Amino acid sequence: MKITKDLYHGSLALLTDFYQLTMAYAYWKSDKGEQEAVFNLFFRKHPFQGGFTLAAGLDYVIDYCRNFRFGKEDLEYLSKMKAPDGSPQFEKGFIDYLSKLKFTCDIDAVEEGTVVFPNAPMIRVRGPLIQCQLLETPLLNLFNFQTLIATKAARINLAAKGEPVLEFGLRRAQGIDGALAASRAAYIGGCTSTSNVMAGKLFGIPVSGTHAHSWIMSFESELEAFEAYADAFPDQCVFLVDTYDTINGVKNAIKVGEILRSKGKEMIGIRIDSGDLAYYSNKAREMLDEAGFPEAKIVASNDLDENIIHSLKGQEASVNVWGVGTKLVTAYDQPALGAVYKLSAVKEESGEWVPKIKISQQSLKINIPGIHNVKRYYSNGKAVADMIYLEDQEINPRGTVIIDPTDATRRKRIMPAFYKEEELLKPIFKNGKLVYKSPKIKDIRERAQNQLASFDKTHKRIVNPHLYPVGLEENLHHMRMNLVLKAKQMENGEA
Amino acid sequence: MKITKDLYHGSLALLTDFYQLTMAYAYWKSDKGEQEAVFNLFFRKHPFQGGFTLAAGLDYVIDYCRNFRFGKEDLEYLSKMKAPDGSPQFEKGFIDYLSKLKFTCDIDAVEEGTVVFPNAPMIRVRGPLIQCQLLETPLLNLFNFQTLIATKAARINLAAKGEPVLEFGLRRAQGIDGALAASRAAYIGGCTSTSNVMAGKLFGIPVSGTHAHSWIMSFESELEAFEAYADAFPDQCVFLVDTYDTINGVKNAIKVGEILRSKGKEMIGIRIDSGDLAYYSNKAREMLDEAGFPEAKIVASNDLDENIIHSLKGQEASVNVWGVGTKLVTAYDQPALGAVYKLSAVKEESGEWVPKIKISQQSLKINIPGIHNVKRYYSNGKAVADMIYLEDQEINPRGTVIIDPTDATRRKRIMPAFYKEEELLKPIFKNGKLVYKSPKIKDIRERAQNQLASFDKTHKRIVNPHLYPVGLEENLHHMRMNLVLKAKQMENGEA
Structure with missing residues (x-):
C-alpha cells in the first residue's frame, strides 16, 4: 500500500x-436505476449544543461530482x-x-460560509436513483466534517472576541485530510492561520508558527536557544517560555528582547503552552510591561476550546493570541455532525413527482417530504426566520405561518411583504454541468463573518443559545402531517 | 482546488x-541541522479510560518516510x-x-497490532535534528489516529464477545482518509468488514452492506421493496425492517423469506437501525423463530459503541451482528489520542550522547531522557510487565526493579531469568533504508488478537480496568530523577 x-x-x-x-x-x-428522485442533505441538531451551524465543504463536493x-x-x-x-x-x-x-444530476446547495439550521436542506440532489444513491456517502463525508469544523471554529472565534485564533491541529487530526480539510474549514470559520504548511499551499491560507520545546532542549540553555532563534528570525520572535520554568522563561525572553532592541528589532511576544494560563499570562504581562515591552503579545495554547477561552477571558487573563489545536480540528466535544441524506420525492412514470416519507419510532427521524427550498427573511439587516417550503408553492406575501418541524406548537407568523428575503439553495449543477463559480476562500471566510453578523447575538451564545425560528411553510406542514398519518395507517394494515 | x-x-x-x-x-x-538527536513518540494515558492501547499506523509511517x-x-x-x-x-x-x-534516519517502532502502554516509546527516531523535527507532525498525525481507532475497535469487539462487528462509518468520518485510515485500523482492531468500498480496494479488507431506508421508500410498499431486493440478491438478503414500523417490517421480511425458501434460498436475516434495540431484537427473534427462521441473523445498528453493546448484552438482546459507524471511526468519546514526540537525547560534537529532559508544571509532562527500548516480560504466555530501559544498560537477569514513571511509589521486582522476554521496538529503517517487511493486514489483525489474548482480562475490562505494570528500569529512573533535580536547580539560577 x-x-x-x-x-x-x-x-x-x-x-x-x-x-x-x-x-x-x-x-x-x-x-429503476434511471427513475428520478430528490434527496436532501441536512442535520437534525446543531453541534456543541449551539444555536447555529456554519456550512462548509461545498468546494470538495463540487470537485467530487465533477470527477465522478x-x-x-x-x-x-x-x-x-x-x-x-x-x-x-x-x-x-x-x-x-x-x-x-x-454524473447528470442537478445539485442545489447553500454556499460555503452560510449559517444554517436543523432540518433545512443544505444540499439537494435531483437525478437518477442510482447516481443519487452513490453520492450519498461521499457527500455526507465531505460536507459533514467541514461544516462541523467551520462551526467549531466560529464558536472559538466568537469566544476570542476578535483576537487572532491560530489553528495548529495537524498532529492530532484524524488522518491526512482530517487535518487538511479541518484547516480549510477552520479558516472559513474565522481562524487567522494554520500551522499546516500543506493546507497553506493547497488552499492559499496563511500559515504561522514559531518553535517547539525541542528547539530549547537541543541547546545547552534556554537563553542560548532564544538567542539562536533571534539570530535566524529577528523580526518574528515569539519565544516559547515554558520548557523548564515559565517565569524564568519570560526573564530569558526579555533578555533576548533587549538584545534584539539594541539591534533595532522588536520581539513579537511569548508563548505559554502549559500550566495555569490565567496566572502565568498575567504574571508575564506584568513582567513584560515592567521591562518596557508593553507591545509584546502573549500567545496561549494547551487544549483550548471556546469554553476555556471564555473562562480565561472571564478571569481577565492577559492573552492576546489563542493557539488552538486538538479541540478544534477534531471537534473534540462532538466529533461528528450527524447530517443525513434522505429521499424526499420520486418521479413516477406518469411524470408526476410523489413526495416520500419515512416513519420512525424516533419522531425526530421523520423526514420532510417533497421538493423544497429555504427562504431566509431579514428585517433591518437581521435574519428573523427561515422557512422551508415546497418549491412550487406560492407564498402569500401578506402572511403565512411557519411551523417547527419537531414541535407543531411552535409557530411564527411571517409577513413576506415586509421582509427582505434570500433563497438559500443556489444552483450548483444543472444536468451534471457546473453552473456555479466557487468564491475564493478569503471571500468565503468573509461571507461567514457577514452571515454571523446578521444574526442576533443571543443565537450565537456559546451556552444555552436562544432558538432561531425555522419552520415549515404551512402547506408543507399539512402535507407532511397527512403523509405521516397515512403511512401510520398503512403500516397498521388499515389502508 | x-x-x-x-x-x-x-x-x-x-x-x-x-x-x-x-x-x-x-x-x-x-x-545544528546535522547534529544527531533521538525523539520518541509515545502517549501519556490510555484512551477511553481503558487499560490498553493497540498500536496501528506504522505502514503509513513507512510509506511517508520512504517518499519523503x-x-x-x-x-x-x-x-x-x-x-x-x-x-x-x-x-x-x-x-x-x-x-x-x-531521509537518512534510523527508525525503530512497535509493530502494528502490538498492545502498548503509556510513556513507552512506540516510535523512536534517530537522525539529524532537521529531519527528526520535520517528521514530528506527520508521524504524530498518522500514528495517533490509527492507534486511537484500532484501540476503539478492539474495545468494541471485546464487548461484542466474538460476534461480528461491521464498520460503516464513512459518512460520519473526519474527511476522506479520516474514513479510509479508520476502516483500516478498525479491521486491525478486530472488525469483520468495512462498508467503505475504497478501503476494501486499497487495503484488501472485506466489504459488506445491504440496503438503506431509501431503497424501501423508492417503492410503493416495503413488501415490494424487499421482493425486488430478494430478486437481485437471493443469497444475501438482510432486510432493513424499520423504515415504517419495525414489527410490520419483520412480518414483511418473513413473507419474503418464505418466498425465497420456496425457491430454495434462505434469507440471511434482518437489520434494526432505530428504536429500542433490546426490545425489538427480542421481539424480532421470537417472530423469526416462530415463523421457522431460527437461523436468521439479527443485525443491530444506531450509534453503537462498546458501552451500549455491553449494556445490550446485559439485557440479553437478541443481536447476532453489530453495525458500528460514527462512534467507532471518530472515536467519539475521545477523538484524539494525544500522543507526543519528544526529544530525549542529542549527540555532542565529542560523539557523546547527552540525555535531555523537559520540565513542566504538569509532572505528567516530564519526558523520559536517553535512548531507550522496551522489554515485555511473559510468564506462562501471559504478559506480566513492560520495562522501559536505556538501550546500553545491562539488565541483571537475577533481578531488577521497575518504577512507574508517574508515581515512584509504584514499583515491581522483575526477575528476567524467569520470564520470556520480547523487545518491542523493532528496526524499521537503518540510515534511511527500509529494513522491515510489513506484514499483510490479515496477519496484523491476527497479531492484534494474539497480543490481546496474552493480557489478563482484567486489563481489558471496558470500565475501571486493572493497571498493567509498566516502569522505568531502576538505573533509568535514577538518571531521570537526577536530571529533573538538576534542571530545577538550573532554572532557579542555582547552577
Whole structure:
C-alpha cells in the first residue's frame, strides 16, 4: 500500500458504502436505476449544543461530482467481487453500466460560509436513483466534517472576541485530510492561520508558527536557544517560555528582547503552552510591561476550546493570541455532525413527482417530504426566520405561518411583504454541468463573518443559545402531517 | 482546488507544522541541522479510560518516510513565502538544502497490532535534528489516529464477545482518509468488514452492506421493496425492517423469506437501525423463530459503541451482528489520542550522547531522557510487565526493579531469568533504508488478537480496568530523577 501513490490521485467513485453499490445493482436489475428522485442533505441538531451551524465543504463536493467516474481499477475490483456462493457479486451488464455512468444530476446547495439550521436542506440532489444513491456517502463525508469544523471554529472565534485564533491541529487530526480539510474549514470559520504548511499551499491560507520545546532542549540553555532563534528570525520572535520554568522563561525572553532592541528589532511576544494560563499570562504581562515591552503579545495554547477561552477571558487573563489545536480540528466535544441524506420525492412514470416519507419510532427521524427550498427573511439587516417550503408553492406575501418541524406548537407568523428575503439553495449543477463559480476562500471566510453578523447575538451564545425560528411553510406542514398519518395507517394494515 | 488532482499524489513533505520549517531553518542557520538527536513518540494515558492501547499506523509511517522529499512545487511555495518585512522567509541556501534533503534516519517502532502502554516509546527516531523535527507532525498525525481507532475497535469487539462487528462509518468520518485510515485500523482492531468500498480496494479488507431506508421508500410498499431486493440478491438478503414500523417490517421480511425458501434460498436475516434495540431484537427473534427462521441473523445498528453493546448484552438482546459507524471511526468519546514526540537525547560534537529532559508544571509532562527500548516480560504466555530501559544498560537477569514513571511509589521486582522476554521496538529503517517487511493486514489483525489474548482480562475490562505494570528500569529512573533535580536547580539560577 502506497498512500502517496495509490491514494487520492485517481477516481474516488468507490469512496462510498458498499450498500450504495448493492442498491444501485438492485435498482438496475429492477429497471429503476434511471427513475428520478430528490434527496436532501441536512442535520437534525446543531453541534456543541449551539444555536447555529456554519456550512462548509461545498468546494470538495463540487470537485467530487465533477470527477465522478468509475476508473478502470474500480471496475476491475467490482467485477472480481464474489457473492457468498462464489459467483460474481455483480453481473457484467452492471459493470458495463457503471463504466459508462456519467454524473447528470442537478445539485442545489447553500454556499460555503452560510449559517444554517436543523432540518433545512443544505444540499439537494435531483437525478437518477442510482447516481443519487452513490453520492450519498461521499457527500455526507465531505460536507459533514467541514461544516462541523467551520462551526467549531466560529464558536472559538466568537469566544476570542476578535483576537487572532491560530489553528495548529495537524498532529492530532484524524488522518491526512482530517487535518487538511479541518484547516480549510477552520479558516472559513474565522481562524487567522494554520500551522499546516500543506493546507497553506493547497488552499492559499496563511500559515504561522514559531518553535517547539525541542528547539530549547537541543541547546545547552534556554537563553542560548532564544538567542539562536533571534539570530535566524529577528523580526518574528515569539519565544516559547515554558520548557523548564515559565517565569524564568519570560526573564530569558526579555533578555533576548533587549538584545534584539539594541539591534533595532522588536520581539513579537511569548508563548505559554502549559500550566495555569490565567496566572502565568498575567504574571508575564506584568513582567513584560515592567521591562518596557508593553507591545509584546502573549500567545496561549494547551487544549483550548471556546469554553476555556471564555473562562480565561472571564478571569481577565492577559492573552492576546489563542493557539488552538486538538479541540478544534477534531471537534473534540462532538466529533461528528450527524447530517443525513434522505429521499424526499420520486418521479413516477406518469411524470408526476410523489413526495416520500419515512416513519420512525424516533419522531425526530421523520423526514420532510417533497421538493423544497429555504427562504431566509431579514428585517433591518437581521435574519428573523427561515422557512422551508415546497418549491412550487406560492407564498402569500401578506402572511403565512411557519411551523417547527419537531414541535407543531411552535409557530411564527411571517409577513413576506415586509421582509427582505434570500433563497438559500443556489444552483450548483444543472444536468451534471457546473453552473456555479466557487468564491475564493478569503471571500468565503468573509461571507461567514457577514452571515454571523446578521444574526442576533443571543443565537450565537456559546451556552444555552436562544432558538432561531425555522419552520415549515404551512402547506408543507399539512402535507407532511397527512403523509405521516397515512403511512401510520398503512403500516397498521388499515389502508 | 481539485482534491482528486492536486492532493495526495505528490510530495507530502509539507504535511508538517510551519514551526518545524522555521526551526529547521534556524537549526540550519545555527549549523545544528546535522547534529544527531533521538525523539520518541509515545502517549501519556490510555484512551477511553481503558487499560490498553493497540498500536496501528506504522505502514503509513513507512510509506511517508520512504517518499519523503520536497517536491518542486513545495520548494517553490517555500521560496515565495515572505517574512513580515517583505523579504523572503527562507534564504535560498536553505531552499537548496531542502531540495537535496534525503531521509537518512534510523527508525525503530512497535509493530502494528502490538498492545502498548503509556510513556513507552512506540516510535523512536534517530537522525539529524532537521529531519527528526520535520517528521514530528506527520508521524504524530498518522500514528495517533490509527492507534486511537484500532484501540476503539478492539474495545468494541471485546464487548461484542466474538460476534461480528461491521464498520460503516464513512459518512460520519473526519474527511476522506479520516474514513479510509479508520476502516483500516478498525479491521486491525478486530472488525469483520468495512462498508467503505475504497478501503476494501486499497487495503484488501472485506466489504459488506445491504440496503438503506431509501431503497424501501423508492417503492410503493416495503413488501415490494424487499421482493425486488430478494430478486437481485437471493443469497444475501438482510432486510432493513424499520423504515415504517419495525414489527410490520419483520412480518414483511418473513413473507419474503418464505418466498425465497420456496425457491430454495434462505434469507440471511434482518437489520434494526432505530428504536429500542433490546426490545425489538427480542421481539424480532421470537417472530423469526416462530415463523421457522431460527437461523436468521439479527443485525443491530444506531450509534453503537462498546458501552451500549455491553449494556445490550446485559439485557440479553437478541443481536447476532453489530453495525458500528460514527462512534467507532471518530472515536467519539475521545477523538484524539494525544500522543507526543519528544526529544530525549542529542549527540555532542565529542560523539557523546547527552540525555535531555523537559520540565513542566504538569509532572505528567516530564519526558523520559536517553535512548531507550522496551522489554515485555511473559510468564506462562501471559504478559506480566513492560520495562522501559536505556538501550546500553545491562539488565541483571537475577533481578531488577521497575518504577512507574508517574508515581515512584509504584514499583515491581522483575526477575528476567524467569520470564520470556520480547523487545518491542523493532528496526524499521537503518540510515534511511527500509529494513522491515510489513506484514499483510490479515496477519496484523491476527497479531492484534494474539497480543490481546496474552493480557489478563482484567486489563481489558471496558470500565475501571486493572493497571498493567509498566516502569522505568531502576538505573533509568535514577538518571531521570537526577536530571529533573538538576534542571530545577538550573532554572532557579542555582547552577
